[in-house]
Amino acid sequence: MSPSDHNLVSKARLLAKRMLFASVPHSRLVRSGDPNRSEFALTFDDGPDPATTPALLATLRRHQVRATFFLVGNRAEQYPELLRRIIADGHEVGSHSYSHPYFNRLSAFEAIREIAVSQSVLENLTGQACPLFRPPFGKLSLQSLLPAWLHKQRVIMWTVDLKDYLAKDPTEIESRVRDHRFVNGDIILYHGMNQASLAALSSVIEAAAAGGRKGVPVSYLMRPAGFVPCSSQ
Numbered sequence: 001m002s003p004s005d006h007n008l009v010s011k012a013r014l015l016a017k018r019m020l021f022a023s024v025p026h027s028r029l030v031r032s033g034d035p036n037r038s039e040f041a042l043t044f045d046d047g048p049d050p051a052t053t054p055a056l057l058a059t060l061r062r063h064q065v066r067a068t069f070f071l072v073g074n075r076a077e078q079y080p081e082l083l084r085r086i087i088a089d090g091h092e093v094g095s096h097s098y099s100h101p102y103f104n105r106l107s108a109f110e111a112i113r114e115i116a117v118s119q120s121v122l123e124n125l126t127g128q129a130c131p132l133f134r135p136p137f138g139k140l141s142l143q144s145l146l147p148a149w150l151h152k153q154r155v156i157m158w159t160v161d162l163k164d165y166l167a168k169d170p171t172e173i174e175s176r177v178r179d180h181r182f183v184n185g186d187i188i189l190y191h192g193m194n195q196a197s198l199a200a201l202s203s204v205i206e207a208a209a210a211g212g213r214k215g216v217p218v219s220y221l222m223r224p225a226g227f228v229p230c231s232s233q
Helices: 003-023 053-063 073-078 080-088 108-126 142-150 170-179 195-208
Strands: 039-045 068-071 092-095 154-156 187-190
Touching (some): 039 195, 053 080, 073 080, 073 108, 142 154, 187 195
Parallel strands (some): 039 068
């Protein structure tokens, strides 16, 4: 494929994604929060991981940010104590599938099983409902959307992707942060699965919080107008 052909394909995919977000109700598919609220949501994919999750939690605690962790079901089964630490620190948990496959390569049955098993695992381990789902690799397809909606899950995407998983040095992420203009309602995709991304996380939080924005879980970011959480009453 020539560079021009590749650009055309990329533009077509971007247009299709925009049309999808415009046509699907916010109750089923979310990309951002309310631009009128001084808030952002920091989200972490692919954990839990004993090598990195404790460091992520320590940084979030230091900055007093509550985040959302989209966990892979089979990893949550492997490290349930990390899942309990995430919940104990006041963060929320969403599903990132059971084994992190490419959903567009799955049969309908396989896709349904991925979502159902992961949801069941997370609910059994936390004792809480799991209404949030993020498809692996951000692939929106019939196989990733319909089974999630069938299981009454809201599909959560993002507005900011700092490509932290590609970084070899924290300065690469910090450079992207300087070049990006964060806005109210941003949902930030992060992984924090390597040392570079762990080292840069404070810079990300400080930039996103500029102007007084507060880091909140995705479900809180999406709350209806006038909602008052029990914890603040």
